[in-house]
Amino acid sequence: MDLEIIFSIANSLALLSWILLFVLYQKRWVYxxxxxxxxxxxxxxxxxxxxxxxxxxxxxGFDTLANVKLLFGKDEAVLAGWIHxxxxxxxxxxWICNDGDKRGINRxxxxxxxxxxxxxxxxxxxxxxxxxxxHLKKYPQHPYDPKLVS
Numbered sequence: 001m002d003l004e005i006i007f008s009i010a011n012s013l014a015l016l017s018w019i020l021l022f023v024l025y026q027k028r029w030v031y032x033x034x035x036x037x038x039x040x041x042x043x044x045x046x047x048x049x050x051x052x053x054x055x056x057x058x059x060x061g062f063d064t065l066a067n068v069k070l071l072f073g074k075d076e077a078v079l080a081g082w083i084h085x086x087x088x089x090x091x092x093x094x095w096i097c098n099d100g101d102k103r104g105i106n107r108x109x110x111x112x113x114x115x116x117x118x119x120x121x122x123x124x125x126x127x128x129x130x131x132x133x134x135h136l137k138k139y140p141q142h143p144y145d146p147k148l149v150s
Contacts, residue, residue, distance in 0.1 A: 003075050007082065010045060013038060014086040018093060018118050025097035025107060034094055039087060046083040053077025085121065093117045096128045099144070105135055 017038050024030045053076030060070030072078050093114050100110045109131060117124025133139050 003079055006045065006049075007079055010042065010079075010083050010086055013042070014090055014118075017090055018114065021090075021093055021097055022107065022111065022114055025110075026101055031094060031098060034090065039091065042083055042087045046080050046087065049076045049083065050080035053080050089117055089121045089124075092121065092125055095143075096125070099132070100128070103132070103135060105131065 017034055020030055021034065053074040054071055058071060058074065058077070059067075060073065061067040062071070072081055096110060096113050096117060097107075100107070100113075110128070113124045113128040113131065115124065116127055129141070132141060
């Protein structure tokens with residue numbers, strides 16, 4: 001299958017998942033669906049393309065920026081890297097929604113966090129952490145409160 005089609009499928013699935021997460025973040029089945037189906041599907045896609053892109057005869061490594069660029073020289077490796085971003089950003093968005101819901105943070109306040117997490121990953125997480133600090137009036141913080149874990 002054409003890599004551009006896989007890229008479009010992965011992007012569309014991620015976008016639909018983000019919309020589902022924002023609209024229905026208070027529904028527990030959303031987290032089960034994302035974690036058990038979307039993430040598993042995307043992880044399989046990732047594994048398939050990373051093995052093609054970085055397997056066998058690929059050059060490079062993780063020790064220098066130049067070697068990382070060599071390592072991701074094949075289109076399959078770049079696609080796998082993109083899927084990696086999509087999955088981990090979505091997982092971060094899922095954590096933000098779940099944590100914000102348990103803490104009673106309004107979803108409209110979470111919206112900028114989710115948009116920035118979708119587009120710029122760590123920037124959205126930083127915005128949520130700042131909102132969480134203001135909401136809890138506490139710093140430093142733990143990623144979860146044992147009293148809120150269910």
